[in-house]
Amino acid sequence: MAVPIENKSTCYWCFKAVKWIPVLFIVTFVAWSYYAYVIQLCFYTVEGPVKKILYLVFYHLFFFMFSWSYWQTIFTDIGRVPSKFKIPDADFETVINDSNSLEVQNTILNNLGRYLPIVNVTVSGGYRFCEKCRIIKPDRAHHCSVCGVCVLKMDHHCPWINNCVSFTNYKFFVLFLGYALMYCLYVSLTSLPYFIDFWRGDLTGIGKFHILFLFFVAIMFGVSLMSLFFYHCYLVSENRTTLEAFRPPCFRGVGPDKYGFHIGRYNNFQEVFGDNLKTWFFPISTSSGDGIEYPLRSLLQGSTYHSMDNTQNSTRDIETETSKLNPVQTEISIL
Template sequence: MYRSAGVAMAWNVFRFCTALRGLGSIMILLVLVIVGVTYYAVVLCNYGPALLAGGATTLAALAVLLLFHFLLAMLLWSYFSVVFTDPGSVPPNWNLDFDAEMGETAPLASSEFSSQMNSQQSVALGSMGNPRVRYCRKCNQLKPPRCHHCSVCGRCVLKMDHHCVWVVNCVGALNYKYFLLFLFYTFLETTLVTLSLLPHFIAFFSDIDIPGSPAALATTFLTFVLNLAFSLSVLGFMIMHISLVSANTTTIEAYEKKTTPHWIYDLGRKRNFAQVFGNDRKYWFIPAYSEEDLRRIPALQGLDYPVRPDFDGQEL
C-alpha cells in the first residue's frame, strides 16, 4: 500500500515538473504580451499623442517616454540575461578541495564516493570529516557547497535559489544578480506606468470626456490594473531578496537553516553584497560583471564560498 502511494506521488511530481518545463515559450510569450500591451497603452494611446499638445504637456510627455523606454530596455536586458544565462552546473568530475589545517581528509573521487555510499548507506556524510560534503543520487555526483538539485531542470544547480517559471530557468549563482536586476527594473517600470496612467484611470470613473477609442480606453484601464498589481507584488518579492542578499543566503537555504543560530556564509552586508553584485560600481546596475571582479571574487563562479572566521565546522 505504502509502496504504491510512493510510486503515485513520484509519478505526480514527475508530471508536475514536466508540465513546468512545457511552460517555457508560453511564459516568455506572456511576458512579451504584457510588455506589448503596456507599450501600446503608454506610448501609442496616451503619451505619444501628448507630444503634439505643446507647452508643459509636451515636456511632461517627453520625460515620461524617455524614462519609460530606458527602464523598458534595462528590464528586457535583465530578463533575457536571466533566461539565457546558465545558473551554474557542477563541472565534470568535480571534487571538493579539503582544508588540511582543519584536520580534514583527502577528497574521494566520485567513483570511490559512490562505492562507499553503496556499501555504507547508514553512514552520515558529516562523519567523513566535512559536513559540507554532499552527494546527489539523482545526478550520481558530488554536490559543491550551496548546490541543490532542481527537479524541473533535472540537474544540480550551483547556489540554487529557486526555479522561476517567469524566466523559464533556475535562478542560481551565475544569474542571481540578473534576476535581482530584473525585479528592480520591473518594479521601477511598473511603478512609472502606474503613476503615469493614474490620471487617466481616475478620469475613467469621472464625468470627463476622455478622447480615444473604446479599445484604447479599455487597454489603458487594463494596463493600469496589471502594472499596479505587478508593482506591489514585485516590491514584496524584492524586499525578501534584499534581506536574503544582506544575509548571504538563498530562498532554499533560508528555509533549511531555520534553526541555525549563525549562518556560516554571512560575512557582513558589504562582503555579502559583493558576492552577488561584485565590487565594481559601474556594473552594479547592469546584468554583467567586470573581468576584475570575476577574477578576484571566486564566489561569482559559484563553487568557492568563504566562511566566517569563527566557523567551527558544526553549524551546518
C-alpha cells in the first residue's frame, strides 16, 4: 500500500535521492566526454575542416541515439499489475492467517485466479501471489524490492538507470546498451590516432590529457557494455528475462520449462521490437502484447499449459494466443 506523501519520512526522501547517484555518475561522464571530444579533440586537435565536420556529424548521431535511449529507459514508467489481479482484503487475510494450510490457500487462490490469464505457477503448482502488493502475479511478473511494487515481465532492477528493466522499457534498455557500445567504439577508434600522438609527444597543452582519458574511458566502458549487450541479445533471441535465465518459469501441469515462451527467434525478436522494420532501432514503444499474456511455444505446437482446470478455456487460450501472431509467423518453425 502506498504511503501518503505527507507521512513519508526524511529518510525516505534521502533514500530516493541516493538512488539517483549512479545516474548522475553516468551523466557526468557523458557530459565530460562531450566536452573532451567536441571541444578538445575536434575543435582544437583535429586538423582540416572536412575531417572535423565528419567527426562531429557521426559523433552527434551516436550521441543523440544513445542519449534518447537512455532517457527513455530511465523515465518510462514500469509496467504495473492491473487491478483485476488484486486479492480482496477479506480473502487476503484468510490466505495470510492460514499460511500453514496449503489447501486453504490453494482453494482461495484457485477461485480468484481461475478466470485470469495465468499459466505460470509455483513449483508446487499453485498460483503465485505477492504478500506485499496483495495480488496474484501475472505471468513473468515479479516483485521489485527497490521499486516496492510488482513489475510486469521484470528483467532486473538496474541502479544505472534507477528503474526496473521490464516489459515497458526492455526495448529501450537493449537499444541503450547497443547505442552506448557504438558510442564508445566510435569515440575510441576516432581518438586512437591522437592517443598514439600523445605517447609520441606530438600533442601539447592541457587538451592532450582530455584525449588520453577519453580514450581510456571509452575503452573501459566499451568492454563492459559489450558483454552485457550481447547477453541481452541472446536473451531476446531466446525470449527470456534475466530472472528466467537463472530460474526457468514453471507452467501448470508441466513444471519448469526454460523454453516455454520461445516461439522462434524471429518471433521472439518481434515480441520486443515490434513487426515494423522502420521502428526497430528507434526508442519508441513498439513491443507487442500488453505485458499480461504472452504467446507460448506449446500453443504453436498444438498443446497447452492449462491456466484453468477447464478444457474449453484451454482451447480458447490456444485460439487467443495463436491469433496474436500473423499467418506467416505461425508457420515459422521453432528454432
